Amino acid sequence: MTSFSEIPDLDGEQFQRFARLIHEKAHIHLKDHKITLLSNRLRKRLRALKLASYDDYFRYINDEATAKQEMVHFLEAVTTNESYFWRTTQNFEALKKHVLPELVKAYRGSRLKFWSAGCSTGEEPYNLAIEIVESMKSLGHFEWELLGSDISNRVVDFARAGIYSGRKIERIPENILRRYFRKLDDQDAYQVRQDLREKIKFDTENLFEANHPGQHCIFCRNVMIYFNRQDQEKLVNRFYDMLVDGGYLFIGHAESLQMLDTGFKTRPTEEGVLYQKQS
Ligand SMILES: C[S@@+](CC[C@H](N)C(=O)[O-])C[C@H]1O[C@@H](n2cnc3c(N)ncnc32)[C@H](O)[C@@H]1O
Incomplete structure (x- = not known):
């Protein structure tokens, strides 16, 4: 059985598909060099949902039955939340x-x-x-x-x-x-x-x-x-x-x-x- 850490990074086309979805939902613009970051974060979602590939995940996030619930986790996986008191x-x-x-x-x-x-x-x-x-x-x-x-x-x-x-x-x-x-x-x-x-x-x-x-x-x-x-x-x-x-x-x-x-x-x-x- 493939372990999740063995799943390779997204390929260029997969990355573009997810990047378009992120832009559509949150207006966040993911630059191409974020491919490894996005791959790492999506791997965690694959593990949580026991899905075998990014393509399965893309179908899952676009499936009417699961899209709404998963979108919350998806957006959480792609946002950067760093913050601290007394900043600037x-x-x-x-x-x-x-x-x-x-x-x-x-x-x-x-x-x-x-x-x-x-x-x-x-x-x-x-x-x-x-x-x-x-x-x-x-x-x-x-x-x-x-x-x-x-x-x-x-x-x-x-x-x-x-x-x-x-x-x-x-x-x-x-x-x-x-x-x-x-x-x-x-x-x-x-x-x-x-x-x-x-x-x-x-x-x-x-x-x-x-x-x-x-x-x-x-x-x-x-x-x-x-x-x-x-x-x-x-x-x-x-x-x-x-x-x-x-x-x-x-x-x-x-x-x-x-x-x-x-x-x-x-x-x-x-x-x-x-x-x-x-x-
Ligand atoms: C780096 S944090 C900034 C936090 C705080 N403003 C600060 O300066 O410390 C960016 C935040 O923007 C949020 N964010 C990104 N896109 C958003 C959107 N379309 N609508 C609402 N919040 C969004 C993220 O979830 C994240 O928590």
Whole structure:
């Protein structure tokens, strides 16, 4: 009997078929050099389903009887979910220094809406929530709500539980760790405070189908890097429409809107370029 580790990598044609499906479902653009990565990840699905070949798996994922259920696992196998607290802190510095003071003033009396779009395992939305709560020390109290969404069920469940350890939390300042987390008994892990966990709404959804109008800030960091230029532009324009006038979009440090045709106004700051909807 062939062991699963003996199944060779996908051939070029098989890779293209899966890559087209991934693009159709999640808009993720898999470059050709990802063939080994995709082969390794799909091998795990073959093993779990006891299927003998990638072609059997392709039929399985396209079969009406099994497609819906398997698509969840398939997309989980192909997404990259790396995330950690205190990632690209310049974004949060700009939020505290420029964005929140301005939005709190402009939208006094309104509830500010924040969205972590492609939130993975939850570090970004919790980090954002902590910064919002901390900012009230200088800005005074304001009402807010926060949505964290991702296409992968598994990471959204992880985010809801809010339990982290190791590399994910190593950059969190000690005083913040003490204030917003509790150490779990007999474990080298910390859980986000219950009130913060309950404050954030987590949802599984595809960004290209999401519609959340009235946002004041959208964080979509290290997500667009996986999309092609055309899909990036489509998504960024969707975000533009979902922001209030004067609202902000935050993207990852390796991402840029420079090549995209969008309505965003750029605002250079010491903490990096800010992207603001015209008001
Ligand atoms: C590298 S993580 C970024 C996490 C976080 N934003 C950060 O910067 O730390 C990228 C996330 O985007 C999600 N993603 C990719 N395509 C998506 C789509 N079409 N809709 C929603 N989420 C998507 C992936 O599941 C993954 O969790």
